[in-house]
Amino acid sequence: MLDDNLVIAFIPARGGSKGLPGKNLMTIGGKNMIQRAAASANDWLSGSKVDVTVVSSDDEDILAAGKAAGCVTFKRSPFAASDEATAADVIRDYFGSPDVMIDLDGRDPWIVYLQPTSPARTADMVERAIDELSKHHPHAKSLVSVTHPPKSPYWTLNIGPDGRLHPLFPDVYGLNRQQNAEAFIPNGAIYIFRLSEFNRLGKFPVDGAVPFFMTEAESIDIDTLEDFERAKALLEK
Numbered sequence: 632m633l634d635d636n637l638v639i640a641f642i643p644a645r646g647g648s649k650g651l652p653g654k655n656l657m658t659i660g661g662k663n664m665i666q667r668a669a670a671s672a673n674d675w676l677s678g679s680k681v682d683v684t685v686v687s688s689d690d691e692d693i694l695a696a697g698k699a700a701g702c703v704t705f706k707r708s709p710f711a712a713s714d715e716a717t718a719a720d721v722i723r724d725y726f727g728s729p730d731v732m733i734d735l736d737g738r739d740p741w742i743v744y745l746q747p748t749s750p751a752r753t754a755d756m757v758e759r760a761i762d763e764l765s766k767h768h769p770h771a772k773s774l775v776s777v778t779h780p781p782k783s784p785y786w787t788l789n790i791g792p793d794g795r796l797h798p799l800f801p802d803v804y805g806l807n808r809q810q811n812a813e814a815f816i817p818n819g820a821i822y823i824f825r826l827s828e829f830n831r832l833g834k835f836p837v838d839g840a841v842p843f844f845m846t847e848a849e850s851i852d853i854d855t856l857e858d859f860e861r862a863k864a865l866l867e868k
Contacts, residue, residue, distance in 0.1 A: 640673075644747050687704075
C-alpha cells in the first residue's frame with residue numbers, strides 16, 4: 632500500500648482523435664479501450680490498491696462506457712478537450728473542478744494515470760507498479776513505466792541555425808550502443824504520482840521517478856489504424 636492514502640486511477644479519454652477517430656471505443660478481445668483501461672485498475676479492487684477509478688472525457692459515449700465499467704465519470708471542460716490541452720491540463724481540469732465527486736477530506740491522494748490507448752497493460756502490471764513504488768516510498772514520489780527506444784537517442788540529430796545537421800549529443804555521437812548509458816523512454820501506460828507533487832511542479836513528476844520496465848509488445852500505444860491492427864493481432868492470438 633502507498634501509506635494507506637487514497638489511490639485514484641485516472642483514465643483520460645478525449646472523444647476527438649485526428650490520427651484514429653473513435654479509437655477509445657474501438658474493441659480488442661471483446662472489450663473497448665475504456666473497458667480494458669478500467670479492468671487494469673478495477674480487477675483487483677478487493678485488494679484495496681485503488682479506491683476509485685475516474686474516466687474524464689468530453690464524449691457522452693465514452694462517459695457511458697466508463698459508467699458501465701464501474702467508473703466515476705467526469706465531463707471535462709472545452710479547453711481540456713481541445714487539441715492544445717496537455718495531460719497535465721486534464722488532471723488540473725478534474726481536480727480543480729467544483730464538480731469532483733470524490734471527497735478528498737484534506738488527503739493527498741496518489742494518482743494512477745492510465746491512458747486507454749495502452750491495451751496491453753494489465754491489472755497485474757499496474758499492481759506490480761504500485762508495489763514497486765511502495766518499496767521506494769517515502770523517498771520516491773512517483774513512478775513512470777518505460778521501455779527501450781527503437782533507436783539509440785544518442786544518435787539524434789537536429790538542424791542548427793545554419794540549416795545543417797548537428798548531433799544533439801556530440802560527445803557520444805558515433806559510439807557503439809554498448810558504450811553509451813542504457814536509455815529508456817516513457818511508454819505512456821502507467822504514471823503514478825502524489826497530487827501534491829504534481830501541483831508543486833505543475834506537470835507530471837518524471838525526474839527522480841521509480842522506473843517500471845515494460846517490453847516493446849507491452850508498450851504498444853494506439854495512435855493509428857496500423858497500431859490498432861498490430862495490437863489486435865498481438866492480444867487476440
